[in-house]
Amino acid sequence: MKLVLALTLVLALTRTGFAAGPSWKAGLAKIPITPANSLWMAGFGARTNVSRGTLQELYAKALALEDQDGQRSVLVTTDLVGFSGPLANTIAERVSKQHGLSRERLILNSSHTHSGPQMSDRLVFWSDWRMSPDQVRDIEAYTRWMEDKVVAVIGTALSNLQPARLSFGRTAARFAVNRRLKTEKGYFASFVPNPAGPVDHDVPVLRIDSDGGALRGVVFGYACHATALLPDNYRFCGDYPGFAQAWLEQQHAGAVAFFVQGCGGDIMVSPRGTIELAQKYGELLAAAVDQSIRGATRPLQGALRCSFDLVPVAFAAPPNRAELEARAQGKDTDSARHAREFLRASADELQRHAQELLKILDRGGHLPVEYPYPLQVWQFGQDLTFIALAGEPVVDYALRLKKELGADTLWVAGYCNDVFAYIPSLRVLREGGYEGGGAIVGARLPGPFAPSVEETIIKKVHEVVGRVRVR
Ligand SMILES: [Zn+2]
Structure with a gap:
């Protein structure tokens, strides 16, 4: 009799949502952001002309979340090379005015596709000297149009909040390879596969279900440059992340798939250079995500605590x-x-x-002596810490943070909020080469960074994580 009573009580608690009911609301939305006309493309300095057509629609997507305390947050993912700091700030200010969303509750990530449009307000000036004044004006006009679309998709997601269940899982995809190889002459060559170099093959997966248990969306991450397509491609495309998202949305009708780029600054796919290869990597990644969401994932409960900060990262003396x-x-x-x-x-x-x-x-x-580097942390209850790093961090950042903060509950994203330069670790800075400081000569910044770059960022991440982690 006592047992029956106890069981009844457990069932009652479960039904009322104490143990397993939805403590979240989620709103999902996507909007096409493919340029309507030919535009200079972003990512590769070697391109000599504007785009010619579209291979795949580009999207901005927004996942709005409301936690048990009624606090709202929005994750935006995009098939773009990366938001500049000024552009991200403008979007954040508009969203703050329209929806009351504070800065720490908005993350703007980009897949870093090198087959997307060029945008204005950027520090990188590569290939600018090849553009005509009309082409520069077209980029300006596109950027303002796209900014409106991103603000709109955030609004749609927020207006679409419905009871939801969130769960977190991890899987792996093995195709990414380190792209820095030490040559016989002693220097580090880039864009050369180095199978012995560090990589992060983790694929973190956030699953969003309706109250009734139907899949509404999936957010997944991977640390690897979206450069399966090379400068000879002049058609807009999301590259392998675009194909991965399209594949998942095809498999799960009505669900939205969001790709979040990780610390893939020094990581690439190999071989590469064809549409078929970009599709193949996309499907490999999507298949891993699909397997993960069909298996066991850990329910996320509790509040979503958020923090945003700027840490000054010093440049070496110019x-x-x-x-x-x-x-x-x-x-x-x-x-x-x-x-x-x-x-x-x-x-x-x-x-x-x-x-x-x-x-x-x-x-x-x-000349600036330091750069105000944005970093942001979202803490989901006790079970997931989402770290949003800016710039193009090399893989060492993800590997080190997972070691220091616990790999099981950590998601380290790069390419968030301000994609302005490669962020080398001390190892990569000392080795030199493209990601160590060679690429920064393509930007209106003195470079390279000072040797303190890694410790400065890691120390600040620990501080910000300390503010939001539940003790
Ligand atoms: Zn890059």
């Missing part, structure tokens, strides 16, 4: 004015020669970089 002037005139000084060899930057790139930095000085400005 060349002085005389050195910049010499480089701007194309002179091969000792320091330029060292930069060419150690960073693997070309003479042309160093010359243009020096010219851009001189423009800043000539306008009476100062």
